[in-house]
Amino acid sequence: MHILFNGCSYTWGDELEHREQDRFSTLVSNYYKASYNNISDCGRSNDAITRTTMEWFTAGNTCDLAIIQWTIISRIEGYNPQEKYVCVTTQTPYKWREYYTKYYHDQLGVDNLFKNYYLLEQYFIQQKIPYLFLLHDDWNKIITTTDSIWKQLIIKKDLHFLRGNLSDNDCILDLNNNIKPNKGHPNPLGHQKISQHIIDTIGTLQ
Numbered sequence: 001m002h003i004l005f006n007g008c009s010y011t012w013g014d015e016l017e018h019r020e021q022d023r024f025s026t027l028v029s030n031y032y033k034a035s036y037n038n039i040s041d042c043g044r045s046n047d048a049i050t051r052t053t054m055e056w057f058t059a060g061n062t063c064d065l066a067i068i069q070w071t072i073i074s075r076i077e078g079y080n081p082q083e084k085y086v087c088v089t090t091q092t093p094y095k096w097r098e099y100y101t102k103y104y105h106d107q108l109g110v111d112n113l114f115k116n117y118y119l120l121e122q123y124f125i126q127q128k129i130p131y132l133f134l135l136h137d138d139w140n141k142i143i144t145t146t147d148s149i150w151k152q153l154i155i156k157k158d159l160h161f162l163r164g165n166l167s168d169n170d171c172i173l174d175l176n177n178n179i180k181p182n183k184g185h186p187n188p189l190g191h192q193k194i195s196q197h198i199i200d201t202i203g204t205l206q
Helices: 024-032 046-057 094-102 105-129 139-147 149-153 188-202
Strands: 001-006 036-039 066-072 076-080 084-087 131-135
Touching: 001 024, 001 046, 024 188, 046 066, 046 076, 046 084, 046 105, 066 105, 084 094, 105 131, 105 139, 105 149, 131 188, 139 149
Parallel strands: 001 036, 001 066, 066 131
Antiparallel strands: 076 084
């Protein structure tokens, strides 16, 4: 069995001392005795996660299970000929201040999240690839309460939040025990909790 993982710094394993050993993609793959590709990268937007996933498949790769971790809804992907694809994010406000003050709204972020969700979900269904989507976002109250035509179209409506501003019972990670205080990424125990949630949700695979 072969598993594909994609996402942002959470899936990449940022802030882990033994990154490749302790991140949840390794733990899940070890449990299933499966080979895997973790094609995630730090700072990715949901646009980039979808694009790089499709690039991986169109390069001739395939998998028996896909685990996709969606990221912060305010990030989008931009493009210019010099840098090519770039991440437009509130984390670099000196570069993108005009966009976020004049044009961005959380409605756009929610629409973009579920547009990407819908695109990959339809691809996995067509290719008969089992999949699980995880949502990183701190803004899960906005995600759950904001209507979107794309949200109406998705098949799997049970959303798996890693962290957020709902009660602890609604999120996989405990912010006090599973999140590093510096940059806000999961510690080794947090990655163990994510991997166990994936295994419990997916169940037995052949």
